[in-house]
Amino acid sequence: MRHLLGTKDLSKEEALAILDLAEDMAQVQHRQVKKLPALRGRTIVNAFFEDSTRTRTSFEIAGKWLSADTINVSAKGSSVSKGESLRDTMLTLDAMGVDAFVIRHPSSGAAKQVSGWVGAHVINAGDGQHEHPTQALLDAFSMRHHFAKIGNPGFEGKRVAIVGDLLHSRVVRSNVYLLSKLGAEVVLVAPPTLMPAGVENWPVTTAYDFDSVISELDVAMMLRVQRERMAGGFFPTPREYSDAYGLTLERLRRLKEGAAICHPGPMNRGVEISSAASDSAASLVFDQVASGVAVRMSVLYTLLGGEEGIRE
């Protein structure tokens, strides 16, 4: 694998290989000396064109635990009107001999564009409203652990709801592709104003009524509702949104035995998820964060570890 741009183009076998390797990487987290020599001498640049504390930190720790040199570049505000083009910015960094770029960008397609310009490996750490593949992989990693823990392993026949701002979410696309490849059934739940165009052709079912599906779910994945959407007329008020689509105390009680709750964070407690739900035993929220480091170590090693890891 040369780049990780999305889960759409990832085969089931490649995804499972990353998840399996992440199991080994997760062991490192429990050691006193959290360091593998695997990527010693390799340089990874986290090029973040958008603020992100958790993803950037997670990638940085993953790189450091693999002994790579990781550098954070914050490059907000490069635009047509001021400064250099994205192409020039990335070619400049690439010319320094970087082995891999981890890219977060507010525009859809940015990681794909960069992969066509640079010689280094490119990992998409979230592009606009498009994909966020490592988030989907860590979600799957957490779910897989959970399913094993409750004695019902595997994704086949599992029902996962993704609830919230599907239109503007990069997490939803990556999760839909990955979970459906792994054999889970995905149901997307949102008001009509937040459903993406063409969703009828995705490998999912859809519902506007959260209550109609809640009792059948194995996983409820709650997506953050961003503040600017609240002002954007996609729904009348946070209160009304929470009433229809929030994981409230009432809905928490209707989840079946063994069902799990995921949230990619950061959470708006009281809007899409109640504190009762996020702090409940069913919540995988902090498992997800821990999984993130292991999965990103696995991805970095998969791209950079072998003979194929030498830059072009």
Place this chain on the structure above:
Amino acid sequence: MKYLISDVQLVSGEHTDLFVAEGSFRDPADASGDVTRIDASGLIALPGLVDLHTHLREPGREDAETIASGTKAAARGGYTCVHAMANTDPVADTAEAVEHVLEVGLAEGSAQVVPVGAVSKGLEGQELAELGLMARSKARTRFFSDDGKCVADSLLMRRALSYVTAFDGVIAQHSQDPRLAGAGACCHESEWSGRLGLPGWPAQAESVIVARDVQLAELTGARLHVCHVSTAESVEVIRWAKKRGIRVTAEATPHHLYLDVSNVEGYDTTYKVNPPLATNEHIEAVREALADGTIDAVATDHAPHNPQDKDHPFDVALPGMLGLEQSLAVVMETMLNPGRITWETLAERMSYAPARIGQVANQGRALAVGEPANLVLVDPSARATVDKNASLSRSRNNPYHGRELPDPVVLTMWAGDVTYGR
């Protein structure tokens, strides 16, 4: 220079000789003395093509295109006349500004340059530009457009339409509801926008403005021209309006006849354009409308951009693509060769109709004795793979690069002078 073009086929199918002297067609029987002979057997003569929609970028962005380079590209594409859009820097919103474009065109152009005047001051959509002063200037401007931006305010649009009826002007509208398709909108709203995560531009962002404008044209009795029609819904509205007798004309671009939304899959910003490339259903509707005359004219929306304005994320890069050099090729490929239009209709859509709409008296004329010698000689069977680096434009944002298309233009003549020949 005098030219005798022998054994050329006219769009009617008739074969003839054309004699050109002192800028006009003359009786071939008078061809004598120092005459350059052009053997045109196997070639078809079209009236010089007229483009209603060209961005020449001068003044302001001469790095991307100039009046000289843009009209060279026009001549390479078979055009003898282009309408220079007003969204230059400074904006062409005064008599002095349109006269400047006219004068540079006369001095340096390889085709006739007709300056388009802005509808609103600075294209800001707030106050009318000096429409009357532009109309009475040396440029005699009749064709006004804020293209690049929509005249979104209904009242301003009503006033503009009403005001230009005094001198039989026309308002050419870039139909884009700025709320339905806001600043970030860059992908035809469809399965593609959903999948690629690109902000969607619904087809209705165009057609609701067209529907409003044709009714305002009816209210005011004015002439409305709809730029770059790209959707089935807009076509239906225009069809309805024409049936009702409303004075509306419309244009379609080569790219909306040929390229579909799937081209944006790789986020190549060459394919970013306003309105966005649509699905085949819309392409088919536009082709049908061009064939039946609901859409009157082909217009290129030739929009040169340099890499520093294109090498950005898709939603940030500037919209627009080149069109002058491949326009005829695309119309042949999509309309003529499949038998949807004849050469006569092609001449109507690419020369006669746009000249009428733009009120350019000496363009879009028959190839007949006494008429101005504006023509293009076409090889109907030549084909070639488009190479963006072979362009006469200063820019390289050519969406046809690497595609095999007709390569028809052998020679272009404007007012009796050869402006392109290969």
